[in-house]
Amino acid sequence: MNPTTVLSAFQWSGYQNTSFEDLGAVIGVDAHTLEKEFGDKKSLLEWAMKSSVEAMYQSAIASLFDETHPPFERLKGAFNIWVGETMPSTAPTAESEEVMAVAMSLAQTDGFDPSVEFAEQLAQFLLSLGLVGRIGVAREKAFLLLMAAKGLLMTSQSKEIFSAGFERCILAAFPKIMRKH
Secondary structure: OOHHHHHHHHHHHOOOOOOHHHHHHHHOOOHHHHHHHHOOHHHHHHHHHHHHHHHHHHHHHHHHOOOOOOHHHHHHHHHHHHOHHHHHHHOOOHHHHHHHHHHHHHHHHOOOOHHHHHHHHHHHHHHHOOOOOOHHHHHHHHHHHHHHHHHHHHHOOOHHHHHHHHHHHHHHHOOOOOOOO
């Protein structure tokens, strides 16, 4: 079962209006099987959200530390995965906002915050490249990039617009970052 498909199924009608039958029809799994495996919609949504975020996190970190690309491309690629990939799931509809609110409340109840780990990995990346001289400064720059990405996420109409805007953020924060090997 694909967690992204589960999230999309919830976002179509919203969390409250989506039944196990609706989910089963979209996912291609019998509604009774879903209910037996997860117990309730909240558990299914929590699984889907955590699985999706974990996959994005692993891909973003892999991009960040992929030395076959120049630092600029690695940083841009990591953010396109970490933040840009969420664009379809954050379309400004009442249904998607409801699903995100439920998912975020689930994430906060068990201390699940992958953004903290991503920020720390990002800080280590910046420090390892010599773009900053101290870990404290690296953490502040990582925070700045994460906030810029969140702002772009809320205002960009497409992944392409997000990516172009984030390129500008990278160059503003690190004018001397290597764009080529």
